[in-house]
């Protein structure tokens with residue numbers, strides 16, 4: 600392995616990712632608790648080893664670690680700059696660093712990706728960004744979500760299975776992709792269908808995969824496709840949860856959703872709840 604291997608971190612890089620002083624990691628390396636290589640006269644830590652160490656430490660504590668509070672406004676500005684300039688590599692590195700520091704998929708979505716996309720939306724609205732700028736940024740976010748999902752396969756028994764989509768008439772697939780990433784990280788088998796699928800296709804997939812629930816994301820004001828999908832999914836007997844910036848709780852429940860959620864963290868809790876309650 601060469602010292603330029605991007606998966607090998609210096610002590611300082613690893614400490615930055617974790618949000619602690621480098622001396623803390625130095626002591627863990629010296630005690631043998633955290634595996635490290637010596638390259639060019641200094642320690643190098645692999646991302647996999649760092650992740651495993653963080654995981655063990657969290658498990659031993661039995662609680663969420665008290666890592667330094669993330670500076671989310673700064674993280675958002677950094678990601679925004681990468682998305683605006685189309686710098687996919689910097690965006691990827693930023694998320695990798697946060698992931699190595701123990702940030703969850705739900706936090707990445709709720710605290711970083713969604714607010715950054717909202718800023719993209721504002722700039723687009725104010726004609727500061729072109730449609731092409733917005734499309735390039737959206738595409739980068741899709742690849743970041745693919746990567747975040749792939750990096751965190753949850754071990755242990757499967758909690759349930761979920762079919763996830765947006766309703767016909769709503770092309771905002773990224774929100775649904777975030778729900779899929781969040782549920783997958785939680786231990787669900789996810790069947791993510793993206794946008795613009797006819798209602799019967801969503802229902803058929805739920806039947807074929809014997810889904811425990813259907814999750815729909817809604818980012819637009821249009822209601823025809825959403826109403827038809829909720830009605831058909833309910834008629835087929837599948838529990839359904841709805842969320843997204845285009846709809847509120849009262850309306851979603853009124854349209855027939857069993858649950859409404861306003862974040863990916865909530866989507867994870869609600870999905871577990873739907874599986875447990877079977878409705």
Ligand code: B12
Pocket residue numbers: 708709710712713716717718719720721724733734737768769770771772773774775777778814815816817818819820821840841842843844845859860861862863865866869
């Ligand atoms: C990217 C984008 C697009 C892309 C989408 C690309 C893609 N592959 O997704 C494209 C270019 C296709 C697009 C098109 C349009 N867009 Co657009 N778009 C956006 C933008 C910038 C980001 C959307 C996004 O992905 N946000 C991130 C998501 C994840 O955030 P979120 O919805 O808040 O979701 C969070 C929670 O609500 C929750 N959640 C979400 N879903 C679910 C589901 C469940 C079950 C649960 C529990 C929780 C949950 O978790 C998420 C994370 O915290 C927004 C700006 C914004 N403020 O969001 C506009 C925005 C959504 N678009 C808008 C508009 C108007 C349009 C167009 C009509 C523009 C046009 N004139 O053509 C078309 C509509 C096309 C259509 N029929 O769908 C408006 C919507 C207004 C409205 N409510 O109707 C917005 C708000 C921009 C604006 N300020 O005007 N858009």
